């Protein structure tokens with residue numbers, strides 16, 4: 001068993017977690033660590049195949065260690081100790097992540113680990129603990145608040161060969177944790193506003209073979225044509241991300257390779273491009289993360305720009321905090337005791353707002369740095385100075401590793 005043993009048990013209605021994305025799975029394991037059993041309901045019947053979220057930051061590496069899973073992540077992940085800032089013609093400086101050890105990081109590096117494999121490790125760990133507590137192919141459609149408990153309605157998602165919806169099922173739960181992504185059904189059901197808007201920025205990205213592979217660290221190019229990022233990923237490839245003027249609905253490898261060449265003088269091999277796509281970015285936040293016995297976690301509660309790779313990590317930080325809060329509620333006897341009183345607000349529901357604000361601010365800054373500007377030389381000079389001075393360089397390393405967040 002990969003996860004440390006805890007005192008789970010007692011014959012009570014189990015907590016339901018909706019969504020087996022990276023945050024739902026992580027939430028379920030964090031609850032297990034606190035001695036609380038839950039059931040996950042997921043509408044998909046197949047695992048995801050895309051590698052969306054790649055970066056795992058030091059605070060989350062510690063949490064994976066506590067879950068007993070870090071060694072599995074390290075086996076396949078790529079450890080990144082530093083990043084290079086460049087302007088396409090010359091190096092502007094280096095960000096050394098190992099300096100975050102001074103601000104207390106036990107694992108002072110970023111681990112590059114694709115989201116599909118992250119989900120696979122978390123899923124297997126949970127299945128090892130509770131082989132029957134993860135229900136794939138079940139869509140949660142609504143819930144009813146009965147005061148001292150909730151009733152959750154779901155149905156089995158029909159396979160393509162079936163055309164009938166199966167009957168709705170009902171499950172009782174003391175609390176419901178919605179990790180059902182940015183278009184959360186449960187958030188809508190609860191009438192919780194999701195405020196935010198799209199940014200004007202758009203990006204294209206592609207995976208190409210990397211002739212130099214591991215020796216070359218991640219690069220962030222601040223060029224006059226806009227941001228370019230490049231970092232090593234699994235299978236001896238490199239991911240390239242570029243800021244685009246307009247959203248490209250069908251980017252082509254040759255176009256992407258040429259755009260990279262124009263900005264930084266490197267031309268990845270377009271014929272061997274194994275993935276290419278475009279994405280727009282947005283920021284959203286739920287007006288509140290708790291409504292009596294319903295909690296929103298992960299993208300259901302907040303979306304930040306993926307530039308800087310913080311979204312999933314932010315969801316994990318929230319899930320970790322909520323697991324601690326749920327344990328406290330359980331210890332106080334408010335979770336399972338019949339009471340018409342609403343569940344008290346938790347630390348996750350109140351204090352975690354400061355963390356979301358800070359992460360969103362950092363993501364916003366990352367994007368601004370990558371935009372085209374008339375005063376590009378000034379921006380480059382600013383970055384050069386920041387990286388030259390040890391104190392500011394260390395501060396920048398902290399920002400890029402999700403260190404020093406106002407977590408309680």
Ligand SMILES: Cc1cc2nc3c(=O)[nH]c(=O)nc-3n(C[C@H](O)[C@H](O)[C@H](O)COP(=O)(O)OP(=O)(O)OC[C@H]3O[C@@H](n4cnc5c(N)ncnc54)[C@H](O)[C@@H]3O)c2cc1C
Pocket residue numbers: 018019020021022023024041042043044052053054055056115138139140141179180181182184185186279297298299300306308309310311312313314315
């Ligand atoms: C291009 C890109 C790059 C990114 N890079 C990074 C990165 O490097 N680092 C990082 O930290 N983050 C990154 N992110 C963000 C990260 O991918 C998301 O924050 C993360 O996937 C959110 O996880 P989640 O579990 O909250 O939601 P999701 O991944 O959306 O999972 C939600 C799950 O709920 C299920 N579900 C939905 N509705 C229901 C229902 N009614 N009933 C049952 N199941 C349901 C869905 O099928 C899904 O499996 C990136 C995002 C993008 C787009």
